[in-house]
Amino acid sequence: MLxxxxxxxxxxxxxxxxxxFLAVSFLKYSATQLYTSTPTLENYQRLLFDPxxxxxxxxxxxxxxxxxVITAVLAYAMAIxxxxxxxxxxxxxxxxxxxxxxxxxxARSYGWIVVLGQSGLVNRVLLATGLISSPITFIGTEFTxxxxxxxxxxxxxxFPIFSALAGQDRQLVPAASTLGARPVRAFLEVTLxxxxxxxxxxxxxxxxxxxxxxxxxxxxxxRQVAMIGQTVYELVMSxxxxxxxxxxxxxxxxxxxxxxxxxxxxxxxxG
Amino acid sequence: MPAEAExxxxxxxxxxxxxxxxxxxxxxxxxxxxxxxxxxxxLLLPIVVVVSSSFSPTxxxxxxxxxxxxxxxxxxxxxxxxxxxxxxxxxxxxxxTVVATVIGFISAYGIxxxxxxxxxxGQSLAMLPMMIPHILISLSLLLALTRVPLPELAALVIGxxxxxxxxxxxxxxxxxxxxxxxxxxxxxxxxxxxxxVLLEVTVPLVAPGVLSAMIFAFIVSFGDVDIALFLSGPGTxxxxxxxxxxxxxxxxxxxxAITTVQIALVVLFGLFVERLVGLKTAMRI
Numbered sequence: 001m002l003x004x005x006x007x008x009x010x011x012x013x014x015x016x017x018x019x020x021f022l023a024v025s026f027l028k029y030s031a032t033q034l035y036t037s038t039p040t041l042e043n044y045q046r047l048l049f050d051p052x053x054x055x056x057x058x059x060x061x062x063x064x065x066x067x068x069v070i071t072a073v074l075a076y077a078m079a080i081x082x083x084x085x086x087x088x089x090x091x092x093x094x095x096x097x098x099x100x101x102x103x104x105x106x107a108r109s110y111g112w113i114v115v116l117g118q119s120g121l122v123n124r125v126l127l128a129t130g131l132i133s134s135p136i137t138f139i140g141t142e143f144t145x146x147x148x149x150x151x152x153x154x155x156x157x158x159f160p161i162f163s164a165l166a167g168q169d170r171q172l173v174p175a176a177s178t179l180g181a182r183p184v185r186a187f188l189e190v191t192l193x194x195x196x197x198x199x200x201x202x203x204x205x206x207x208x209x210x211x212x213x214x215x216x217x218x219x220x221x222x223r224q225v226a227m228i229g230q231t232v233y234e235l236v237m238s239x240x241x242x243x244x245x246x247x248x249x250x251x252x253x254x255x256x257x258x259x260x261x262x263x264x265x266x267x268x269x270x271g
Numbered sequence: 272m273p274a275e276a277e278x279x280x281x282x283x284x285x286x287x288x289x290x291x292x293x294x295x296x297x298x299x300x301x302x303x304x305x306x307x308x309x310x311x312x313x314l315l316l317p318i319v320v321v322v323s324s325s326f327s328p329t330x331x332x333x334x335x336x337x338x339x340x341x342x343x344x345x346x347x348x349x350x351x352x353x354x355x356x357x358x359x360x361x362x363x364x365x366x367x368t369v370v371a372t373v374i375g376f377i378s379a380y381g382i383x384x385x386x387x388x389x390x391x392x393g394q395s396l397a398m399l400p401m402m403i404p405h406i407l408i409s410l411s412l413l414l415a416l417t418r419v420p421l422p423e424l425a426a427l428v429i430g431x432x433x434x435x436x437x438x439x440x441x442x443x444x445x446x447x448x449x450x451x452x453x454x455x456x457x458x459x460x461x462x463x464x465x466x467x468v469l470l471e472v473t474v475p476l477v478a479p480g481v482l483s484a485m486i487f488a489f490i491v492s493f494g495d496v497d498i499a500l501f502l503s504g505p506g507t508x509x510x511x512x513x514x515x516x517x518x519x520x521x522x523x524x525x526x527x528a529i530t531t532v533q534i535a536l537v538v539l540f541g542l543f544v545e546r547l548v549g550l551k552t553a554m555r556i
Binding site: 001002003005006009010013014016017018020021024034074077078080081084093096097099100102103104105106107108109110111112113114115117119121151154183184208212214215218219229232233236237242245246249252253256 | 316533
């Protein structure tokens with residue numbers, strides 16, 4: 001059978017390791033053997049009730065939600081402008097929006113280090129204009145993590161919204177204005193509700209991608225910002241507490257899947 | 272997480288669209304245009320700054336254009352940790368591409384010709400690694416290494432093959448769909464053996480699609496962070512991970528030079544795909 005190799009690969013290297021990973025998240029930690037064979041709910045209890053970890057989880061949600069909302073507003077504005085542009089300009093605008101995607105997340109975080117560093121572009125400009133007298137510390141703050149994540153996520157939000165707008169019947173807005181609606185009202189009551197599936201799809205993507213980010217908070221957030229992804233990375237790579245790391249990863253992935261299915265399910269209803 | 276090419280409906284974006292469903296009055300229109308212009312500055316700023324600082328003669332990213340130098344490019348090619356990571360990344364991407372393309376072709380052919388009505392199910396199942404967050408894939412492979420005596424390198428290759436398979440399968444299925452099964456049947460009737468039909472009829476017909484799928488797989492592997500972040504070890508560190516561990520401690524325009532080289536490579540590949548099959552077709556996968 002031609003599909004046997006693929007099935008075997010997925011079974012052996014995808015499904016089996018992930019099942020084992022899930023199982024380990026329910027095992028007791030041991031400093032000498034990484035994990036023991038004693039089943040326990042301890043890891044999940046610690047993550048969900050220990051204030052150290054609940055803060056990280058809540059921070060992750062807060063940062064991801066902030067990024068999602070900002071990205072949605074900005075990408076919506078961009079999507080509208082994309083519509084209004086002529087076809088040459090639109091091509092350029094699309095290219096410029098996709099261009100940052102070609103750089104990986106690491107290169108882009110480095111870009112922000114250069115722009116926002118102590119002697120970076122922003123600080124130099126602010127110092128030169130006399131707005132500030134000593135450089136502002138941007139690196140290592142939540143603000144910078146959010147800026148970089150928004151920067152990273154805009155394309156993921158832009159294209160679902162653009163598709164949703166493109167699918168709308170273009171007679172609807174003229175119809176609304178014929179019926180006496182002012183442009184703002186036509187937008188709020190016709191265009192916006194109809195583009196909801198696109199906004200939702202984009203939000204689900206942006207939220208899950210932000211919540212799972214490791215590199216951006218590590219490079220730009222320093223010790224000030226802790227997100228679940230980093231915590232998993234540290235637990236597994238430096239503390240070697242596999243059971244706790246696995247449980248943290250499982251909580252993260254579970255949240256991502258729930259958000260994804262919730263949004264997609266509702267988007268389908270709305271569409 | 273779903274990879275970029277899957278969720279960006281570029282083909283749809285590039286096709287002519289119907290005109291706005293949005294009306295704006297003068298003031299709002301100007302305000303919106305301003306906002307979006309600023310947004311583009313925001314989007315492109317880090318890239319422009321990185322590229323420009325890679326030509327800086329000093330550690331600072333401000334300099335006069337006449338002083339532009341290739342110093343950081345020389346330093347990049349003189350730094351053994353970066354060059355060996357670059358070669359390793361290229362090697363890994365090449366191996367991954369070959370493996371993912373061979374398995375991808377066999378699977379795509381199987382899905383299209385032998386699954387009949389269950390084709391859709393088969394195709395969705397083949398996309399499985401795309402649905403699963405990549406961090407989970409790499410973490411569980413790393414954990415499995417504590418039980419299975421496999422070298423770390425093997426796990427890294429397996430991880431990369433896994434995340435590339437959805438791309439090669441989808442790409443090859445798309446181009447195989449364009450092949451009339453009657454052509455294969457005709458060759459078969461004329462006495463060609465099955466392998467010969469495959470090699471002399473099917474493969475030449477889908478060659479451009481296969482090649483673009485290969486380039487996609489190469490780019491996905493070359494740019495991967497999530498898998499290599501956990502599965503890279505001493506001697507098997509990919510370029511992105513080498514950069515990641517470097518800039519955690521230090522920030523030098525060498526990284527800007529490497530990043531610029533990466534941009535150039537991706538643009539080059541993009542142009543190549545464009546020449547080959549047209550970017551629109553390629554992005555449809």
